[in-house]
Amino acid sequence: MTQRYVIIGNGPAGATAAETIRRLDSAADVEIVGDEGVPFYSRPGLAYLLNGTVPEKLLFSRSDREYASLGVRRTVGRVSRIEPTHHRVVVADGRTLAYDRLLIAVGARALRPDLPGIDLDGVVTLDKLEDARRIIRLARSARQACVVGGGITALELAEGLAARRVETHYLMRGERYWASVLDPRESELVEGRLAEEDIQVHRGVEVRAVIGHRGRVAAVELQDGSILPCELLAVAVGIQPRVELAREAGLETGRGVWTDPMLQTSDPDVFAAGDVAEVLDPVTGRRVCDSLWSSANDQGRAAGASLCGAGTPYQRPAPLNVTRIGGITTTLIGSIGGGGREDDLVSLARGDSGAWRERLDAFAVVADSGADQLRLLLGTDRITGAVVMGDQTLSRPLQHLIRERVDISAVRDRLAEHPGDLGKLVDTLGPGLGAR
Numbered sequence: 513m514t515q516r517y518v519i520i521g522n523g524p525a526g527a528t529a530a531e532t533i534r535r536l537d538s539a540a541d542v543e544i545v546g547d548e549g550v551p552f553y554s555r556p557g558l559a560y561l562l563n564g565t566v567p568e569k570l571l572f573s574r575s576d577r578e579y580a581s582l583g584v585r586r587t588v589g590r591v592s593r594i595e596p597t598h599h600r601v602v603v604a605d606g607r608t609l610a611y612d613r614l615l616i617a618v619g620a621r622a623l624r625p626d627l628p629g630i631d632l633d634g635v636v637t638l639d640k641l642e643d644a645r646r647i648i649r650l651a652r653s654a655r656q657a658c659v660v661g662g663g664i665t666a667l668e669l670a671e672g673l674a675a676r677r678v679e680t681h682y683l684m685r686g687e688r689y690w691a692s693v694l695d696p697r698e699s700e701l702v703e704g705r706l707a708e709e710d711i712q713v714h715r716g717v718e719v720r721a722v723i724g725h726r727g728r729v730a731a732v733e734l735q736d737g738s739i740l741p742c743e744l745l746a747v748a749v750g751i752q753p754r755v756e757l758a759r760e761a762g763l764e765t766g767r768g769v770w771t772d773p774m775l776q777t778s779d780p781d782v783f784a785a786g787d788v789a790e791v792l793d794p795v796t797g798r799r800v801c802d803s804l805w806s807s808a809n810d811q812g813r814a815a816g817a818s819l820c821g822a823g824t825p826y827q828r829p830a831p832l833n834v835t836r837i838g839g840i841t842t843t844l845i846g847s848i849g850g851g852g853r854e855d856d857l858v859s860l861a862r863g864d865s866g867a868w869r870e871r872l873d874a875f876a877v878v879a880d881s882g883a884d885q886l887r888l889l890l891g892t893d894r895i896t897g898a899v900v901m902g903d904q905t906l907s908r909p910l911q912h913l914i915r916e917r918v919d920i921s922a923v924r925d926r927l928a929e930h931p932g933d934l935g936k937l938v939d940t941l942g943p944g945l946g947a948r
Contacts (some may be wrong), residue, residue, distance in 0.1 A: 515540045516610050517819055518601060520591050520757070521617035522546035523555070524544035524805055525786030528572055529615050532585045532816025540820075542583065543609060545601070547590040549945055550607065550641055556805055556835065558644045562672025571641070591618075594761040596779045599713075613781050613819045616758055616769055617812065618785035620751040620803060623858050625660070629722030634729030635745045638665055638862075645744070651676040654743040658683055658732050660719055661748030661862025662690055667702070669746040671839065674709050681740060683719065686854050689838075692869045693849045695876070698885060698899060703836035709839065750858035751803055753788045766790050767859070768801045773825035775815040783819055785811035787862075793828050802865045806832050806929045830897070830914045831865035834907065840883070842902050843907040846897030846914045848889055849874045872896050879932035888931050893921045909938045 517533050519526045522544050552574035558582050579586050590604040598611045619776035622637035624630050634654075636647050647669075650810040651657070656679040659670040666682070667689075688699040702712055722745060723731040727871035764770040764778040768790030775783045775791065786808040790799045802808075810829060817823035830846040850871035857888045860866060874889040874896045884902030888895055888910075894917050899912045913920070920927065923937045 515820075516612045517542045517615070518611035518613075519544045519615045519617060520546070520594075520601065521615075521619060521786065521788075522548065522552055522586060523617060523619050523786055524808040525619075525789075526615065526617035527552050528809050528812030529617065529785060529819065531582065532813050533820055534582045534584065536817060536820040536822050543585045543587060544579070545587040545589055545591060545603065545609060547588070547693060548640060548642070549588050550858055551586075552579075553641055554805075555640075556669075557643065558638060559668035559672065559836070561644050562638075562647060562668060563675040568641075591757060594757050594782070596761055596782060597783065611781075611856065614783070615778070615781065615815055615819060616784040616788055617808075617815075618754040618757065618788050619869035620753045620862070622665075622748065622862070623750045623752050624747055625719070625749050625858070627719060627721055629724050629729075630747075631721055632724040632729045633727055634743055635722060635747065637747055638668075647672070647744075648676070648763055650744050651678050654678050656742045657681070657744040657746060658719075658740060658742045659748070660856075661744045661746075661750075661861070662856030663685075663748065663750075664833075664837060664863045665748040665861055666746075666856070667706075667837055669748055670706065670711050671709060673746065678744070679712075681742070682706065682708075683714045683717050683734075685716070685718050687715050689713075690856075693791045693844070693864075694899070695878075695887060697878070697880060698887070698901060701840060701883065701885065701901060702850060704857070705840060742839065747902075748861065749856065750860060751787065751862050753790070753801060753858065755788065758782075758788075759785065766799060768799075770799060772836075773809060774818045774823050774920070775826055776818060776926050783815045787813040791826060791828065794825055795828070800828065800866060801860060802828075802831055802867075803860050803862050804831055804833055804865055807865070831867045832915070833863055833865075834904075835863065837901075840901050841904055843900040843904060843910070844868060845899075845900070845911055846895070846901055847874070848897035850886070865932035868897075875928075877928055877931040879930075879934075881932075886931060886934070888927065888934070890920075890924060890928060893919050893924070895920060906934055906938075913938075914939060 557571040592604045624801040718735045758769040769784040814826040847870040874891040879886040887896035887899040
């Protein structure tokens with residue numbers, strides 16, 4: 513009999529799972545249902561839409577026509593509930609979709625801090641394309657904006673608003689940017705770029721309340737009682753996996769939807785992947801959430817195979833993100849932080865991984881050449897993490913060395929003394945590695 517697969521969520525995990533299912537089961541009935549009325553698009557690309565460097569049309573990377581050519585249907589609608597006993601999902605407009613296997617890939621939503629006035633018109637988050645469109649509309653008439661939060665999304669918002677000629681104030685609770693992930697020099701590089709973009713950084717400040725006038729944001733009140741006028745307040749204090757559907761369906765949940773290493777939930781015919789999933793890592797025995805585009809793709813492929821009965825346990829790779837932070841192209845791989853919590857974040861930020869805050873049993877070595885910086889975390893016989901800021905020549909080799917756990921024993925002492933020599937040593941670690 514033809515297998516019926518339903519995927520809730522048209523993000524990277526859902527789209528990649530659909531492609532994997534079609535590759536493994538040419539006769540399957542595959543349907544993706546999502547609540548956005550637009551085709552699949554790049555969530556990381558929203559930063560470039562905000563700052564005006566990429567037009568909206570270039571964000572769309574999988575058209576409905578491409579889905580149709582794969583034999584995948586895309587249905588627009590909000591799923592109101594999952595009924596595992598009846599093997600069906602119910603859409604808000606009353607439609608029902610029957611399934612043999614179901615994938616929950618609904619992602620996560622941006623959190624808002626619990627502050628007086630947080631629901632005023634002009635308070636924005638950056639979750640999806642419609643949010644970016646709204647921010648662009650509001651920026652046309654805003655003279656001054658405040659951005660609150662930590663991580664990459666906060667900077668995307670600050671830089672996007674500044675690029676649209678809005679006087680932008682970035683409010684940090686801590687004394688430097690993203691202190692749990694970046695080292696002091698890396699934070700300094702980012703903050704220096706923000707100053708060059710005329711973004712005013714306020715350190716050690718906290719918002720007490722949002723002040724409104726006629727239902728719209730007019731200012732923020734800080735904990736010291738001072739008032740900072742603004743017509744737009746952008747918040748990026750973390751994300752929350754969208755667990756409501758799974759929880760109401762009786763599935764086991766924690767911070768996210770609990771899965772085993774096959775991405776299977778507590779119901780054998782229901783799987784989860786992407787930002788919504790809290791995956792059991794077979795190496796550490798802990799359940800973990802990642803909010804990375806690369807992780808969502810990896811989990812989508814693994815879940816698609818598991819849905820078809822052809823999966824193998826998901827081996828969580830070292831978390832990876834290649835992005836721009838403060839205008840500096842930056843690669844973050846593996847365990848790179850010094851532990852501790854991030855004061856500006858309630859939980860994980862979008863585009864973030866809890867593993868970045870870990871240092872494991874390793875020590876840091878740094879090669880600093882002005883605007884370019886390379887930081888390696890060296891373990892006993894491998895590189896456990898790396899930050900590459902500016903020149904990205906070594907980014908691809910490092911991704912391979914860390915994700916494949918390549919033994920560096922032969923060159924570890926030299927790297928410890930001269931980390932900048934990594935470029936000369938990559939072929940020692942693997943033929944042709946330098947060209948990756």
